[in-house]
Amino acid sequence: MLPREVVEATASAVLDYQGMGLSLMELSHRSAEFKPILEEARSLLRELLDVPQGYEVLFLGGGASMHFCMVPFNFLKSKAAYLNTGTWASKAMKEAKLFGEVVEVASSADKNFNYIPKGFEIPADADYLHVTSNNTIYGTQLHSDLDSPVPLIADMSSDILSRRVDVSKYNCIYGGAQKNLAQSGLSFVIVKESALGRVERTIPSILDYSVHIANGSMFNTPPTLPIYTALCNLRWVKEQGGVAEMERRALQRAETLYGEIDANKMFCATVDGEDRSYMNIDFVMAPGYEELEQSFVEYCASRGVVAITGHRSVGGFRASCYNAMPLEGVEALVDCMRSFAKR
Ligand SMILES: *Cc1c(COP(=O)(O)O)cnc(C)c1O
Numbered sequence: 417m418l419p420r421e422v423v424e425a426t427a428s429a430v431l432d433y434q435g436m437g438l439s440l441m442e443l444s445h446r447s448a449e450f451k452p453i454l455e456e457a458r459s460l461l462r463e464l465l466d467v468p469q470g471y472e473v474l475f476l477g478g479g480a481s482m483h484f485c486m487v488p489f490n491f492l493k494s495k496a497a498y499l500n501t502g503t504w505a506s507k508a509m510k511e512a513k514l515f516g517e518v519v520e521v522a523s524s525a526d527k528n529f530n531y532i533p534k535g536f537e538i539p540a541d542a543d544y545l546h547v548t549s550n551n552t553i554y555g556t557q558l559h560s561d562l563d564s565p566v567p568l569i570a571d572m573s574s575d576i577l578s579r580r581v582d583v584s585k586y587n588c589i590y591g592g593a594q595k596n597l598a599q600s601g602l603s604f605v606i607v608k609e610s611a612l613g614r615v616e617r618t619i620p621s622i623l624d625y626s627v628h629i630a631n632g633s634m635f636n637t638p639p640t641l642p643i644y645t646a647l648c649n650l651r652w653v654k655e656q657g658g659v660a661e662m663e664r665r666a667l668q669r670a671e672t673l674y675g676e677i678d679a680n681k682m683f684c685a686t687v688d689g690e691d692r693s694y695m696n697i698d699f700v701m702a703p704g705y706e707e708l709e710q711s712f713v714e715y716c717a718s719r720g721v722v723a724i725t726g727h728r729s730v731g732g733f734r735a736s737c738y739n740a741m742p743l744e745g746v747e748a749l750v751d752c753m754r755s756f757a758k759r
Pocket residue numbers: 478479480481482504548550551552571572573574591592593595
C-alpha cells in the first residue's frame with residue numbers, strides 16, 4: 417500500500433509535470449527538472465534514516481535481486497557469512513557462491529522459516545554478514561541491528577523506513593522499492609564508501625557501486641517515474657513524523673492484529689513471540705477450521721478487505737501492513753475475523 421496522496425501526485429506528474437505541458441515520463445533524466453527530484457530523494461532518505469557521513473545513497477534500476485549479485489561482486493573478497501531466514505536469503509546466498517566461500521551461519525529451514533535463528537557463531541574472518549531484516553513471505557523480522565564482529569549487509573526490501581536503523585553497523589543496505597517505498601522497477605542502496613574498492617576482481621561498470629557513486633546515481637538512465645514516487649513518499653514519511661512515527665504505527669497495527677489472531681479461536685499465527693514481523697503478518701485457520709479458509713477470503717472480500725491471501729509457501733493469510741496502511745485497515749480485518757467467527 418502507498419499513501420493515496422503519493423499515488424495521486426504520481427498520476428498528476430504523469431499527465432502534466434508542474435504545469436509544463438509535459439509528462440514527467442517525457443522529461444530527460446538530465447533535465448533541470450529531474451535532477452532536483454533525484455537529489456532531494458537521495459538526501460531525504462539519508463536524513464530520514466540518519467545515514468552517517470561516509471555513506472552514499474543510490475537509486476538504481478532493477479530490484480533487490482540484482483543486489484544479491486552486486487553485493488558479493490563488490491564486497492566479497494574470499495568468504496562471506498549469510499543468515500538463512502527464507503526464500504530471499506537463500507537466493508542471495510546462491511549468488512554469493514559464485515564469488516567465494518559462503519558460510520551459512522544458521523538456518524530456520526527446519527521449521528519452514530517460522531523463526532529467526534539465535535546464538536549462532538559468526539566467523540570473524542568473513543568479509544560481511546548478510547541478513548534479510550524482514551522476511552516478507554514467512555512473516556519474521558529482526559527488530560534490532562545484530563551485534564556482529566564483521567560488518568553487516570542487509571536486504572531491507574520490506575521494512576525500510578518502518579523502524580530506526582543504526583546504519584553505522586552496515587557496509588550496505590539495499591532493497592527493491594516496491595514494498596515500502598514506491599512502485600517496482602527501482603531499488604535503493606546505502607553504501608559505505610570506505611568498504612568499496614577492496615576486491616581484486618574486475619567489476620563490470622554497471623554492477624560497480626563505485627561507478628554509480630562517481631556518477632551521482634546517474635551512470636545510466638535511472639527509472640525516473642519510480643524515483644518521483646519515492647520522493648513523494650519520502651516527503652510523506654517526513655511530514656507524518658519520520659521513521660520514529662512509522663515505527664510507532666507499525667507496532668500499533670501489529671499489536672492490534674496479533675492480539676486478535678491470538679484471541680480468536682478460529683485463527684492462529686504462524687510465527688511466535690519476538691520474531692513476529694510488524695510488516696507482514698501471517699496467520700492460518702486454526703486446526704479444525706482449515707476447510708473455511710476460502711470462505712474467509714471471500715467473506716473479507718465482500719466487506720472490502722482484499723489481498724490477504726498468504727504466499728503459496730506458507731498458505732493461509734498474509735496481511736501486509738506497510739507504512740501507508742492506516743490502523744483502520746487493520747481494524748477492518750479484525751472486524752471480519754470477529755464477525756466471521758461469530759457466524
Ligand atoms: C520482494 C523481495 C525481494 C525481491 O525483490 P525484487 O525487487 O523482485 O528483486 C527480495 N528480498 C525481499 C526481502 C523481498 O521482500
